[in-house]
Structures are given as C-alpha cells and as structure tokens.
Amino acid sequence: MDAQNTIVINGNELPFTPGETILQVAQRNSIPIPTLCHLKNATPTGQCRICVVEVKGARSLVASCAAPAAKGMVVLTESPKVIEARRLVLQLMLSSGNHNCAVRVSDDQEWSRFQLDVNQYDQSNELCPVWGDCELQHLAYQYQVSAERFPRTDVPYPMEDINPFIVRDFSRCIKCGRCVQACNDVQVNNAISFGYRGTDTKIIAAEDKPLKNSECVFCGECVQACPVGALVEKNARYRVRPWETKQVRTTCSYCGVGCQLNLHVKEGKVVKVTGVEDVAPNYGSLCVKGRFGFDFINSEERLTTPLIKEDGEFRKASWEEALSLTAEKLGAIKQTDGPDAIGVLTSARVSNEDNYVANKFARAVLKTNNIDHCARL
Amino acid sequence: MTNTIGDLEEADVILITGSNTSENHPVISSYIKRAVKFNGTQLIVVDPRRIKMTTFASHWLRQNLGTDVAWINGLMHVIIQEELHDKAFIDSRTKGFEELKAMVEKFTPEYVEEITGIPAQQLIDAARLYAGAKNAAIVYCMGITQHISGTDNVKSLANLAMLTGNLGNAGGGVNPLRGQNNVQGACDMGGLPNVFSGYQPVTSDAVIQKMEAAWGVTGLSNKVGLKVTEMIPKALEGELKALYIIGENPLVSDADLNHVVKGIDNLDFLVVQDIFMTETARAADVVLPSACFAEKDGTFSNTERRIQRVRKAVDSPGEARDDWWITTQIAKRMGVDMDYENAEAIMAEIAQVTPSYGGITYDRIDFEGLHWPCPTADHPGTPILHKGQFPIGRGNFHAIDFTPPAESTDEEYPLYLTTGRVIYHYHTGTMTRKSEGLNERVPENFVEISSKDAKAFGVSDGDTIEISSRRGKISAVAKVCTTAVSGTVFIPFHFAESAVNMLTSAALDPVSGIPEYKVCAVKLAAAQ
Numbered sequence: 043m044d045a046q047n048t049i050v051i052n053g054n055e056l057p058f059t060p061g062e063t064i065l066q067v068a069q070r071n072s073i074p075i076p077t078l079c080h081l082k083n084a085t086p087t088g089q090c091r092i093c094v095v096e097v098k099g100a101r102s103l104v105a106s107c108a109a110p111a112a113k114g115m116v117v118l119t120e121s122p123k124v125i126e127a128r129r130l131v132l133q134l135m136l137s138s139g140n141h142n143c144a145v146r147v148s149d150d151q152e153w154s155r156f157q158l159d160v161n162q163y164d165q166s167n168e169l170c171p172v173w174g175d176c177e178l179q180h181l182a183y184q185y186q187v188s189a190e191r192f193p194r195t196d197v198p199y200p201m202e203d204i205n206p207f208i209v210r211d212f213s214r215c216i217k218c219g220r221c222v223q224a225c226n227d228v229q230v231n232n233a234i235s236f237g238y239r240g241t242d243t244k245i246i247a248a249e250d251k252p253l254k255n256s257e258c259v260f261c262g263e264c265v266q267a268c269p270v271g272a273l274v275e276k277n278a279r280y281r282v283r284p285w286e287t288k289q290v291r292t293t294c295s296y297c298g299v300g301c302q303l304n305l306h307v308k309e310g311k312v313v314k315v316t317g318v319e320d321v322a323p324n325y326g327s328l329c330v331k332g333r334f335g336f337d338f339i340n341s342e343e344r345l346t347t348p349l350i351k352e353d354g355e356f357r358k359a360s361w362e363e364a365l366s367l368t369a370e371k372l373g374a375i376k377q378t379d380g381p382d383a384i385g386v387l388t389s390a391r392v393s394n395e396d397n398y399v400a401n402k403f404a405r406a407v408l409k410t411n412n413i414d415h416c417a418r419l
Numbered sequence: 420m421t422n423t424i425g426d427l428e429e430a431d432v433i434l435i436t437g438s439n440t441s442e443n444h445p446v447i448s449s450y451i452k453r454a455v456k457f458n459g460t461q462l463i464v465v466d467p468r469r470i471k472m473t474t475f476a477s478h479w480l481r482q483n484l485g486t487d488v489a490w491i492n493g494l495m496h497v498i499i500q501e502e503l504h505d506k507a508f509i510d511s512r513t514k515g516f517e518e519l520k521a522m523v524e525k526f527t528p529e530y531v532e533e534i535t536g537i538p539a540q541q542l543i544d545a546a547r548l549y550a551g552a553k554n555a556a557i558v559y560c561m562g563i564t565q566h567i568s569g570t571d572n573v574k575s576l577a578n579l580a581m582l583t584g585n586l587g588n589a590g591g592g593v594n595p596l597r598g599q600n601n602v603q604g605a606c607d608m609g610g611l612p613n614v615f616s617g618y619q620p621v622t623s624d625a626v627i628q629k630m631e632a633a634w635g636v637t638g639l640s641n642k643v644g645l646k647v648t649e650m651i652p653k654a655l656e657g658e659l660k661a662l663y664i665i666g667e668n669p670l671v672s673d674a675d676l677n678h679v680v681k682g683i684d685n686l687d688f689l690v691v692q693d694i695f696m697t698e699t700a701r702a703a704d705v706v707l708p709s710a711c712f713a714e715k716d717g718t719f720s721n722t723e724r725r726i727q728r729v730r731k732a733v734d735s736p737g738e739a740r741d742d743w744w745i746t747t748q749i750a751k752r753m754g755v756d757m758d759y760e761n762a763e764a765i766m767a768e769i770a771q772v773t774p775s776y777g778g779i780t781y782d783r784i785d786f787e788g789l790h791w792p793c794p795t796a797d798h799p800g801t802p803i804l805h806k807g808q809f810p811i812g813r814g815n816f817h818a819i820d821f822t823p824p825a826e827s828t829d830e831e832y833p834l835y836l837t838t839g840r841v842i843y844h845y846h847t848g849t850m851t852r853k854s855e856g857l858n859e860r861v862p863e864n865f866v867e868i869s870s871k872d873a874k875a876f877g878v879s880d881g882d883t884i885e886i887s888s889r890r891g892k893i894s895a896v897a898k899v900c901t902t903a904v905s906g907t908v909f910i911p912f913h914f915a916e917s918a919v920n921m922l923t924s925a926a927l928d929p930v931s932g933i934p935e936y937k938v939c940a941v942k943l944a945a946a947q
C-alpha cells in the first residue's frame with residue numbers, strides 16, 4: 043500500500059486510488075453516507091447536498107459524491123454540523139409537495155386537511171404509493187425530522203398518467219435529477235431533462251409534453267432510479283407494497299441480451315419486475331418488454347389442460363390420454379414410414395434443459411436427426 | 420458474439436449493420452450509445468433504413484437491400500489498397516489472403532456505388548475509420564443473415580475483422596445479436612439437424628459412439644437431418660408425416676406462409692406444445708400445455724454465450740407442465756426411460772456430454788453466469804473467443820463474390836419490402852400482444868413509407884392500404900415517416916391477422932436454410 047494515498051474517515055485510515063471520491067472510499071469500506079441524487083456509474087451532480095461531510099480545514103461542508111479524496115484528508119461523516127445540514131435539506135424537501143407518509147407529524151387538524159388535499163390530488167385515500175419503500179422517508183426517520191419546520195408549498199403541476207406504464211407524480215418529486223441521468227447517461231434515450239427554473243423546476247419530456255409524445259421508450263430506468271414516489275410503475279402503484287411480495291431472480295425471456303431481472307411475486311402472481319443491479323449483463327437496466335411485458339404470464343388465455351382434436355374440435359384430455367395418444371401415433375409412423383418421417387421443432391424460447399431433452403428425444407427415441415428450431419427465422 | 424456485451428464500451432469504432440439495435444436489443448444499444456457519448460467511440464451504421472442508431476453515428480451508409488457482400492468487399496478493397504490491413508495478424512493467424520485480395524480487386528468504390536448506392540467517398544471514409552481504429556467491433560443481426568446470401572454476408576464480415584486484426588481483442592470481434600432469448604442455447608443444445616449438443620457432428624463415428632454410450636442406446640442416425648425450411652416442402656410432398664413442435668409458431672413466422680399452411684395441413688399427425696393456443700397449435704391434433712419461463716427452473720444462454728439461471732417464481736396454471744417433463748413422458752410411453760429428478764439433473768448430464776458446457780453447474784452460475792466454452796469445473800469461462808488462436812488453427816479468408824437478391828422490383832411490383840420488429844412487440848406477438856400496455860403503444864400492423872413514396876403512390880399517413888407481392892397480400896395502416904428511405908417500405912412481423920410473411924419470399928440461403936425475409940418486391944393499393 044502506498045502510504046501517501048490514505049485518508050482518515052471517522053478515525054479510520056483508509057487507502058484510496060487517485061480519482062476516487064470520498065463517497066466511493068467510504069462505500070468501499072462500508073461506512074454509510076446517505077445519498078439521494080447520486081446514481082451509481084453516472085457523473086456526480088452534487089445536486090441534493092445530503093451526502094455532505096465535514097473535512098478538517100475546509101471552510102464549509104463538502105459534497106462527498108463529488109469531492110475527490112486527497113492525501114491526508116480527515117473526514118467526519120456524522121458530526122453535529124453534518125447532521126444539522128442534512129436535517130435542513132430533508133426538512134426543505136418534505137415541505138414541498140405531497141409527502142403524506144408517517145413522517146409528516148403534525149397536529150391532528152393540519153394533518154387531516156393535508157391528507158384530504160393529497161387524497162384529492164392522488165384520487166386515492168391511501169398514503170403515498172411508495173410509503174415504506176422510499177429513500178426520503180427512510181432518511182427523515184433516520185434524522186428524525188418532520189415537515190413542520192417550513193410552511194407547506196404546493197406543486198403546481200398535475201399528475202401525468204396517460205401512458206400505459208409510468209405515473210409521473212410531480213408533487214412528490216425532490217428534483218434530485220437521478221431520472222435525468224438514468225435516461226440521458228445510462229440508457230441514453232435523451233427523453234427527459236430539467237425544465238423551468240427555481241421553485242418551478244420540473245422534470246420535462248421534450249418541450250414539456252407527456253412522455254408518450256416524446257422520445258421516451260418506456261424502459262423504466264428512471265422509475266428504478268427514482269428514490270421517492272415521483273415515478274412509479276402504473277401497474278404496481280397502490281397495488282404492490284414491498285413487504286407483501288417476495289422477489290425471485292431470473293433471466294428475461296424476450297431477447298438474447300439475457301437481462302437479469304427480479305420478479306416480484308404477490309399471492310402467487312408476478313406483479314412487478316425490476317432489473318438486478320450490480321450484475322452483468324444489464325446492471326439494472328431493462329427495456330419496456332422486460333420490465334412491463336409480463337401480463338402474458340397471468341393471461342386468461344394460457345393453456346391449462348392437454349387438448350385432443352376430434353372432428354375438427356378440441357376437447358380437454360388428461361395427461362395420460364394425450365401423452366399415450368402422442369406416443370402411439372409417433373410410434374406407428376416411425377414403424378411404418380421410418381424415423382425420418384418425423385420431425386421435431388424445438389424452440390429458441392425454452393430453456394437449455396428443455397432443448398437438450400428435445401434433442402435427445404429426436405435422436406435417441408425417434409432415431410432421427412430431423413430436429414431444428416425457428417430461430418434462424 | 421465473439422466478445423462480451425460489456426466489451427463494446429472498450430471499442431474505438433463500432434460498425435453496426437443489419438441490426439436495429441435500439442428497438443430489438445435495447446439494453447445493448449445503451450452500451451453502444453454510452454460508448455459514443457462518453458468514450459468518444461465512433462459509430463458507423465450501414466442500414467437501408469434511417470434507424471434510431473443512425474442519429475448516434477458519425478457515418479451512415481445506406482445500401483440497397485441485399486447488397487451487403489458488395490459494400491463489405493468494397494471496404495476491404497480500400498483497406499488493402501491503402502495498406503491499412505494488419506499484416507502481422509494476417510501472416511501469423513490466417514490463410515487465404517491472396518485469394519481474398521484477388522477477389523476484392525474489382526470492388527472499387529465506384530463499382531460498389533453502382534451496386535449498393537453508397538457514394539464512393541462515404542465507403543472510403545468508413546473503410547479508413549474502421550481500419551484505422553485500434554479496436555473495432557462489428558455488430559450485426561438478422562438484417563445480415565435473412566438473405567439468400569446470408570452465409571456469405573456473415574463470412575464477409577469475418578473477413579473484414581480478420582483483415583484488420585479485430586478478433587481476440589477486447590473491443591473488437593464479430594458480434595451477432597441473437598433475436599430470441601435462447602437461440603444460442605437451442606443451437607448449443609443440439610436443436611440443429613447436423614449436430615448433437617456442443618456442435619458435435621452427427622456424421623462422426625466417434626461422436627455417435629460416445630453419445631450411444633452416454634445415453635445407453637444403439638442405432639443413432641449418422642445422417643444429417645432436415646432443416647425447418649426443408650421439413651415444410653417434405654411435408655407437402657408427403658415424405659414427412661409427423662411434427663412435434665415445441666414453443667414455436669411457424670404459422671406466423673415462416674416465409675411464404677401460404678406454402679407453410681399447406682405443408683402443415685398435409686401432415687398425418689401434428690403435436691404442438693406451447694403456453695398459448697397459437698395459430699400453429701390450432702392446426703394440431705394434440706396440444707400440450709407447457710410452463711412459461713416464470714414457472715420453471717433452468718438456464719438460458721444469452722447472445723454473448725453467457726449461461727444464466729432461470730428460476731421458478733410462480734406455479735404454472737392448471738395442469739401446464741415443464742417442457743422437458745412432457746417430452747420425457749412421451750419418451751417413456753415410446754419405451755425409452757428418460758427420467759430426471761429436476762432441471763439441475765439435466766444440466767449435470769449436459770455437462771457430462773457437452774465439452775463446452777463441461778464446467779457448468781447451477782452452483783457456479785448462481786450469482787453471475789459463465790461464458791462457454793467452460794470445459795472444466797475450475798475453468799473461468801471464455802468471455803472473448805479466438806484470443807491468440809482459432810480453434811481450427813489458422814483463420815480462413817473466404818473469397819466471396821456478390822450475388823444479387825432473389826427478387827427485384829419491376830413495373831408491377833415497384834417497391835422493395837423489408838421486415839423486422841418494433842420495440843414494443845416480440846416475434847409473433849403471442850406474448851407481447853397479451854400485454855395491454857405494449858398493445859396500446861403499437862396496437863396494429865403498419866407499413867413504414869417515406870413521404871416521397873407516399874406522394875408517388877397517393878398514400879396518406881393513417882390510410883389503410885393493401886400491400887401485395889407475387890405471393891400474397893395483406894393490409895396495414897400507412898405510417899409516413901423519416902425512418903423509411905424512398906423505394907423501400909418496412910413492415911414488422913408481429914401481427915398474425917396481417918402477417919407480413921404472406922408476402923415474403925421463401926428463397927433460401929443454400930447453406931443456412933434461412934429465408935430471404937429482408938428483400939422482396941411489392942406494390943401498394945388503397946384497401947377495398
């Protein structure tokens with residue numbers, strides 16, 4: 043280890059490689075520093091000021107996501123000054139818009155008025171759709187702040203839910219910019235950006251058009267990146283709370299990229315899909331099909347029993363009957379016309395294990411090499 | 420792919436051809452777009468349509484349909500002429516360079532312009548850019564393979580990569596993008612008429628002996644079987660009597676559908692195993708309900724040869740069962756015991772008989788998949804192929820001449836038609852068209868047409884028009900847009916009720932058996 047390149051964080055001397063930020067060194071050593079605007083693998087913007095830390099000798103607090111580690115630096119991540127600064131940032135965020143979760147402690151009357159207001163905006167009488175699954179709420183709890191400190195300000199922009207996939211709720215947006223980076227720097231779809239100024243700031247698509255009339259391709263990268271309830275999957279909103287689901291990791295069944303995804307399962311049904319972070323090939327990214335194209339799993343039109351055609355009509359059959367009939371027919375044709383009178387089309391859709399068994403079936407059972415799949419098509 | 424997806428971000432130059440990457444492989448397109456935006460990677464797109472990726476490209480070359488060998492030979496002509504080829508690589512790792520050189524001699528930029536319509540200077544610029552890069556990657560897809568000259572096109576791209584030493588290097592390589600999730604796996608697992616799993620040829624006595632011993636059977640056939648495109652004509656002739664179709668929908672996806680319908684009708688027995696009552700299942704004598712990906716354990720192999728886990732999340736509906744289970748049950752009733760406890764037990768057998776999968780176990784790929792070849796339990800997998808040497812020793816240059824596409828336009832059929840997909844749908848639409856959201860985005864079939872052609876044929880945006888070829892006709896809604904280039908229209912193939920493959924030609928690549936979906940001649944008329 044090069045003794046020159048170390049910094050001290052909370053009393054621990056830690057090595058770093060030049061170019062690493064204070065945040066990166068801390069994260070690598072499991073020292074938690076909260077972040078909101080920070081999006082992994084994107085250039086830090088220092089927008090939200092939640093990740094500030096105290097650096098000995100510096101005149102003011104520094105944003106750890108953007109400040110490079112320098113040799114001999116002495117850093118405190120949770121000093122009284124730091125905590126005060128973070129509380130202020132959180133209080134400001136909570137005072138703007140509809141953060142109607144448990145952190146808005148207030149006297150009963152004010153709460154009732156607020157909640158009724160929000161309910162009207164939301165067209166729902168529940169708490170925020172991501173209640174319990176929100177990074178802002180989590181930090182508010184950690185730093186024990188509420189929204190009382192500042193007077194509440196309203197957000198003038200109505201909710202946008204006229205596309206099939208994503209609900210944009212500007213009243214809960216903290217203008218952290220993660221979605222803008224997700225869209226422009228990760229997926230590079232260049233659909234959304236910061237619009238207007240100051241307190242009117244809004245995340246806009248094109249010249250403030252609905253997403254569906256913009257360059258947006260509904261990859262949902264922005265939804266996965268949003269730390270709060272401002273961008274939520276339409277099909278999961280209010281319907282899926284994380285504690286009601288279990289997640290199963292699997293591989294997307296559409297194209298050959300093989301994105302890793304988590305299927306969120308509630309009551310035996312897949313209700314939501316997210317990309318698996320930190321692992322190849324997609325590192326959390328998905329496209330519209332992988333993220334939103336799962337309705338077919340629960341479709342009413344799924345085949346549920348074997349069927350046999352009689353006089354041009356299908357009738358239900360038992361497995362025993364259908365399998366025996368198939369074996370009998372294939373066996374008879376093999377007997378009279380030879381193995382090469384039978385062909386097998388296996389599938390680029392099913393698993394390796396399924397394909398291997400189909401290949402063995404054609405070759406070892408039917409004794410023909412007439413096996414192919416439609417993938418070349 | 421010879422290289423990995425992540426590797427694309429290492430490339431100095433990327434050449435995309437015949438791949439509408441942002442629509443069909445969106446997540447891969449992001450790697451490429453990031454490389455352009457953040458790493459200064461230069462992008463060359465060669466495509467007959469003004470696809471989205473052209474907006475990220477420094478060079479867009481617009482070739483006439485079906486003229487790929489000509490422009491690739493043209494690039495090589497310029498590269499050799501200007502001595503930009505990698506002589507050390509050619510000397511130490513390849514053979515056949517002199518023949519290649521002689522062949523591309525006549526493909527001067529002017530001659531290539533005549534055939535392809537690509538202005539000579541653009542070709543020269545692209546050649547210099549590609550050959551001048553330290554690491555240049557080629558990315559291609561069905562726009563290259565779905566031609567009668569598809570195999571030639573693929574070999575030509577390999578020539579180009581070898582000529583510039585772009586094989587075995589990070590950020591280089593020749594990278595086909597696989598359309599369906601497990602095309603790679605279906606091929607790897609012996610879903611092909613000429614090879615067992617791991618591409619072990621059925622014509623080799625040693626392989627036959629090995630497989631007979633492993634499977635405990637005798638009498639395996641050493642005769643190469645029929646390709647799917649040969650099965651249909653054989654069915655029509657009455658030589659093929661039965662088909663067992665697993666999870667495919669040839670009654671929408673095959674070229675020249677009328678022909679396919681007749682072939683299927685002529686079978687004595689058709690059994691279809693699927694998750695939905697597809698057009699093909701409707702024609703079956705027996706339909707067997709299977710489990711979908713969310714309901715099963717197993718593996719898929721992605722386009723970069725990475726073997727990844729699939730895990731059961733929910734139960735399958737009703738009596739639907741795993742595909743492998745159904746197949747083994749038929750086998751059992753035909754007197755062959757093929758019992759497996761679960762999918763993992765099948766993978767154990769795959770590893771045993773398939774050298775390139777020899778080191779794969781579910782434990783090893785639990786967190787992150789491995790790239791085959793992975794022959795042994797301690798082998799780390801092979802992210803980049805052909806590092807240091809080719810499996811066959813020296814890489815072969817193939818001297819290939821240009822052959823025009825099977826069909827050309829004439830007075831009666833004055834427009835070219837090419838086919839493909841859109842981002843919101845997948846293949847024959849059996850899955851995506853069941854999703855309300857995806858359907859809402861693109862609810863019906865359309866034909867993309869340039870404003871110039873629209874004017875010439877009296878078509879307005881939103882009109883329902885009839886498109887016919889020498890084989891059939893369909894109707895679709897006109898979409899006048901800038902993606903289409905005059906003279907060529909585009910129709911996606913997701914829509915059974917207006918199946919574009921009624922129109923496409925069944926002319927086949929003589930080697931791969933892939934039909935020429937990407938070129939046929941059509942005419943337009945107002946719908947009746």
Ligand code: SF4
Nearest residue numbers: 225258259261262264
């Ligand atoms: S869904 Fe994708 S394309 Fe649309 S705004 Fe979000 S990140 Fe951008």
Ligand code: SF4
Nearest residue numbers: 215216218219221268
């Ligand atoms: S929508 Fe979400 S991610 Fe985007 S700026 Fe607002 S809070 Fe941040």
Ligand code: SF4
Nearest residue numbers: 294296297301329332
């Ligand atoms: S999420 Fe999209 S890009 Fe990824 S594998 Fe699925 S279909 Fe392909």
